[in-house]
Amino acid sequence: xxGVSQSPSNKVTEKGKDVELRCDxxxxxxxxxxxxxxxxxxxxxxxxxxxxxxxxxxGLPSDRFSAERTGESVSTLTIQRxxxxxxxxxxxxxxxxxxxxxxxxxxxxxxGTRLTVL
Amino acid sequence: xxxxxxxxxxxxVVEKEDVTLDCVYETRDTTYYLFWYKxxxxxxxxxxxRRNSFDEQNEISGRYSWNFQKSTSSFNFTITxxxxxxxxxxxxxxxxxxxxxxxxxxxxxxxxxx
Numbered sequence: 383x384x385g386v387s388q389s390p391s392n393k394v395t396e397k398g399k400d401v402e403l404r405c406d407x408x409x410x411x412x413x414x415x416x417x418x419x420x421x422x423x424x425x426x427x428x429x430x431x432x433x434x435x436x437x438x439x440x441g442l443p444s445d446r447f448s449a450e451r452t453g454e455s456v457s458t459l460t461i462q463r464x465x466x467x468x469x470x471x472x473x474x475x476x477x478x479x480x481x482x483x484x485x486x487x488x489x490x491x492x493x494g495t496r497l498t499v500l
Numbered sequence: 501x502x503x504x505x506x507x508x509x510x511x512x513v514v515e516k517e518d519v520t521l522d523c524v525y526e527t528r529d530t531t532y533y534l535f536w537y538k539x540x541x542x543x544x545x546x547x548x549x550r551r552n553s554f555d556e557q558n559e560i561s562g563r564y565s566w567n568f569q570k571s572t573s574s575f576n577f578t579i580t581x582x583x584x585x586x587x588x589x590x591x592x593x594x595x596x597x598x599x600x601x602x603x604x605x606x607x608x609x610x611x612x613x614x
Contacts, residue, residue, distance in 0.1 A: 415602070424591065424606040425545075438601065471543065486533050486552075486595060489602060491545040 384408070386492035388474050394498045395464055403459040403495045407476030414457050415475040415489060416449060425473065431457060464499045471496050502527050504594050506605035513582050514613050521577045521608045523592030529553075532596035534568065534575045539607070540588040551575065582612045 387406045395401050407414050416428040427441040431451045442448070446465075451457040461468055475489035503526040513519045525534065536548040549559065551568050559566045563580045579586055589607045 425602075425604040427601045427603070430601065441601070473545070475545075486550075488535065488547045488550050490547065491537075493542075493544045 386474055386476050386490055388472075388492040388495050390495060391493065392496045392498075394500065396500050397466060398463055400460065400462045401464055401497065403461075403472050403474075403497070405457045405459070405474030405476075405492060407455065407457070407474070408478075408490055409455075411476035411478050411490070412454060413477045413487075413489075414451060415477075416457070416459050417473040417475065418443075419471045419473055419494070421470070428459070428472075461497075464497075466499050469497055469499045502529075502594060502596060502601070502603045504592050504603050504605035506590075506592055506608050508608045509606075510609040510611070512611045512613065515583060516581050517612075518578060518580050519582050519610065519612075521579075521590050521592075521610065523575045523577065523605060525573050525575065525592070525594045527594060527596050529596035532594060535593040535595070535602070536566065536575075536577050537591045537593065537604075538588045539591065545591070548577075579610075582610075584612050584614055586610060587612045 389404045393401055412433055414431040417425040418428055419425050429436055429442055429449045430438045433454050434451050446462045449459045471494040473491055473494045475491045477487040477489045505524045532553045534551045538546045538548055549566055556568050565578045567576045589609045591607045592605045593602050595602045
């Protein structure tokens, strides 16, 4: 597809279960970002990938959160032992390499995965 | 510290009114980029503009214009002759060479009534 895609679009889970959220970036985009957006709030940075490595994991809220990226393409965000406070929209974005470095280019966002933890 | 402040939580206007959304940023870096994104009710963020710290020229794109002033650390966004389709949450964001993170403001919800 032309844009960033994410799946599932909606996920309802029970407290304590593990969930996996998937992101397919735009082809050729080497940088990939995960954000969390709680209801009515701004975007909270979680993690950033450059290629398959993650130079910045500082935004991951706890060790229950992890992410990986393979083939400089698909990324998976995993939340273990979900808690109710994990309920949010999880947004993925990707950006292309640029003359001044990947990080300065505009990020293109996917539609998000709405996670509800009961 | 890197910070973006959007003091206006919500703005309501009537169609055809002009509206300005404020954005104030903090960074100790001299090289940085500022962005505006639009998040319509559908939820998907749409990129509007990127401006680097060395370019203070104002920009106009149709009904949209941006005023970047380093002296006041502001990057304000004006919509001229607003339309109902402009109703959305607008986010200002900052990225600098100090950090790879795109730092977002808390957003301003704009409601345009017919």
